[in-house]
């Protein structure tokens with residue numbers, strides 16, 4: 503069975519974080535399935551279905567935390583339908599395209615909702631780089647509000663630099679700070695605005711490592727913490743008690759081989775994400791409205807029912 507090279511390249515780019523950010527990963531995975539379907543030379547429907555499932559599995563095994571990835575694969579693979587290769591192909595291509603359109607639409611709807619929380623003259627503190635969070639800022643700017651930003655650099659991968667550049671391009675004055683300076687600068691901030699990689703049924707938010715400490719400090723300083731997250735970030739399996747796996751990345755992201763040799767024999771840990779409990783979050787902004795974290799489970803039930811299978815398992819009841 504041949505996987506299209508695009509699937510392999512997409513998977514490698516996701517694993518290396520060349521392609522990163524929860525929504526972007528989901529979109530890239532859907533696009534890779536579209537290529538696999540479009541270019542497949544499978545001659546039987548069974549072979550075609552099997553090929554798409556293998557592609558889904560390859561894409562899914564790249565990074566474990568951002569639930570947008572399995573949610574995207576599930577969206578596309580569950581709509582794979584037909585008795586012939588041609589119809590199966592068309593169904594996957596259609597679903598992948600539809601998924602990408604929904605993602606874009608959801609992000610702009612979410613932006614408009616999030617923008618209502620931001621007042622003219624406000625200062626937002628950001629952590630990492632979130633396209634959902636930036637959509638809120640962009641929508642507020644479109645409403646004519648003036649905003650400023652304090653941007654945490656976000657060790658070890660420095661996604662704060664991406665955020666700083668994006669905000670500067672929007673015309674927002676940016677102050678870039680090291681992560682350790684966050685508490686000091688919280689007194690100058692009106693909001694902490696972050697994205698999410700996964701949201702659990704109890705309203706816990708899994709986001710870039712450092713988010714939970716920032717949220718605790720923000721609470722203590724009285725600065726509201728807002729999470730901008732499309733519903734694709736809702737983690738359906740947490741409704742039935744599953745926990746979210748936290749990705750552990752290579753220690754060389756934290757310390758170079760040279761520095762490592764210099765320091766000597768120590769353990770280095772590099773978790774990519776942490777969990778912020780619902781009590782430290784003021785609101786989760788989605789395209790369906792903004793929710794106190796404790797009530798997000800209602801939205802999850804509405805969207806997913808009582809639970810879901812893995813994306814590559816053929817549905818039995820649809």
Ligand SMILES: O=P(O)(O)OC[C@H]1O[C@H](OP(=O)(O)O)[C@H](O)[C@@H]1O
Nearest residue numbers: 522523524525632633634697698710
């Ligand atoms: O979907 P959007 O809002 O763009 O990004 C959501 C989240 O994805 C990122 O993870 P990473 O940099 O891929 O590890 C950050 O944790 C960010 O908050």
